[in-house]
Amino acid sequence: MVPILIGRIQTRLFLLALVGSAVTLALIPLLPGTAALTERYRAAFVVLAAVAVLGIGWELLYHLLMQFRWEKDWPSLFGLLTGVPEGLLLWALLRAGAVPAAGAAPPGWVFAVHFGAVWLAVWLVANGPMRVPFLRWRFRGGRLV
Structure with a gap:
């Protein structure tokens, strides 16, 4: 079963949260960082929330683009590679100060390591272990609720 739009959004938000x-x-x-650990955690979770909010917009764009594909779905590798434009956009927004409460943008490599690790972990769980506790997940179009 191909995940439907609302299923992809629910899965994205659930996996980002968990x-x-x-x-x-x-x-x-x-x-590394010069700020206190609590401040670094706050900034990192603001970035994580920004990924979730921007992700809803990305899912709408991906849904539109998928309508031009015969299968109406991406190959799994595309799901991993979509992290590149999403990460670049978020980095540009952080550098421009467009993400409220994020503070100063972290060094580029720190952002890349954090974003890349989160993206890879979410993608791996979505394509593997996610199917164990949610047996009917893929038959319900990716919806969790």
Whole structure:
């Protein structure tokens, strides 16, 4: 079953909240920074929330683009590679100060490591372990609720 739009949005938000938060909690203390750890966590979770909000817009765009494909779906690798334009847009918004409450943009490599680790973990869970606790997930068009 091809995930429907609302199913992809639900899955994205669920995985960002669960897996993205876990990766962020584990990774942020390992990344260098001059601010206090609580401030770095706050900024990282603001970025994670921005990924979730921007992701809804991206899902709408991807849904439109998928209508031109015969199968009306992306190959799985495209799902991984879509992190590149999403990450670049978010980085540009952070640099422009367009993400409220994020503070100063982190160094580029710190952002890339955090965003890349979260994106890879979410993609891996969505394409593997997600199917174990949610047996009917793919038959319901990716909807969780």
